[in-house]
Amino acid sequence: MIADPILAATNLSRAFRLRSGLFAQAQSIQALDGVSVTIAAGEAVGLAGESGSGKSTLAAILLGLDRPDAGNIQLAGRDIVEYGRLARARMIQPVFQDPYSSLNPRHRIHDIIAAPLVIHSLATGGVLSQKVQSIADLVGLGRSMLQRYPHELSGGQRQRVAIARALILEPRIVICDEPTSALDVSVQAQILNLLSDLQSELGLSYLLISHDLAVVSQLCTRAIIMREGKLVEEGSVDRVFGQPQEAYTARLRDAVLEVPSHG
Numbered sequence: 159m160i161a162d163p164i165l166a167a168t169n170l171s172r173a174f175r176l177r178s179g180l181f182a183q184a185q186s187i188q189a190l191d192g193v194s195v196t197i198a199a200g201e202a203v204g205l206a207g208e209s210g211s212g213k214s215t216l217a218a219i220l221l222g223l224d225r226p227d228a229g230n231i232q233l234a235g236r237d238i239v240e241y242g243r244l245a246r247a248r249m250i251q252p253v254f255q256d257p258y259s260s261l262n263p264r265h266r267i268h269d270i271i272a273a274p275l276v277i278h279s280l281a282t283g284g285v286l287s288q289k290v291q292s293i294a295d296l297v298g299l300g301r302s303m304l305q306r307y308p309h310e311l312s313g314g315q316r317q318r319v320a321i322a323r324a325l326i327l328e329p330r331i332v333i334c335d336e337p338t339s340a341l342d343v344s345v346q347a348q349i350l351n352l353l354s355d356l357q358s359e360l361g362l363s364y365l366l367i368s369h370d371l372a373v374v375s376q377l378c379t380r381a382i383i384m385r386e387g388k389l390v391e392e393g394s395v396d397r398v399f400g401q402p403q404e405a406y407t408a409r410l411r412d413a414v415l416e417v418p419s420h421g
């Protein structure tokens with residue numbers, strides 16, 4: 159048990175109804191099935207599991223982008239349903255896998271990073287630009303980048319933009335859903351180092367979703383493993399990946415270690 163968690167989700171469930179044809183019986187997928195998660199202030203928790211195990215569904219619900227059928231979420235001791243949009247945005251923010259599709263192609267980088275401040279009328283003019291410049295500095299994005307458009311940036315630079323936009327409201331928790339999966343290996347390491355530096359500088363809490371257990375073990379101290387909407391294993395990263403209790407976890411770990419042969 160974590161004494162004073164920044165995030166405490168209890169018994170979250172979410173089903174999706176699927177209808178295959180006009181007269182077909184509606185089928186239901188239990189994407190989340192009684193999942194509980196806690197994250198301490200300043201802690202990085204990794205979430206792994208096979209494709210379709212419910213990781214992104216959990217992320218969407220924790221972010222308030224989707225509602226659970228059952229269960230509740232406490233952020234800093236208050237129920238998430240009591241938060242208004244701004245209060246929630248100041249508490250928890252996402253960084254998604256593909257920085258290209260999540261950045262508006264017609265807006266300059268400056269305006270993309272500034273958007274959360276503009277939408278909530280929190281800053282204008284010189285103060286706004288000042289804040290955008292300092293967050294660009296923080297994530298290692300050259301100031302000359304601010305006048306460019308997303309297509310004029312590299313994948314790694316675009317993910318820095320997504321991180322800057324997530325941080326501009328100074329949230330306490332960042333949910334990263336496969337944040338490095340779309341990037342080259344060398345760039346992946348830079349982004350992971352950045353996330354790690356930001357965690358210690360800002361005292362951020364992370365939920366880091368990755369199918370790559372190496373990514374989880376680089377950034378996180380605790381790991382949770384999901385399968386078919388359920389949490390099947392939880393513990394320190396060293397224990398979960400070193401001595402997994404579930405054969406499923408061992409398979410996940412070994413699958414990543416298998417290097418495909420070329421030629």
Ligand SMILES: Nc1ncnc2c1ncn2[C@@H]1O[C@H](COP(=O)(O)OP(=O)(O)OP(=O)(O)O)[C@@H](O)[C@H]1O
Nearest residue numbers: 174175187189207208209210211212213214215216
């Ligand atoms: N909007 C939706 N409507 C219907 N089914 C959905 C919806 N979103 C997710 N699902 C289903 O719920 C299950 C969990 O999906 P989810 O996206 O959470 O998996 P995931 O663990 O993030 O997988 P991946 O590693 O491939 O990203 C899957 O079976 C998926 O098909």
Ligand SMILES: [Mg+2]
Nearest residue numbers: 213214215335
């Ligand atoms: Mg997903």
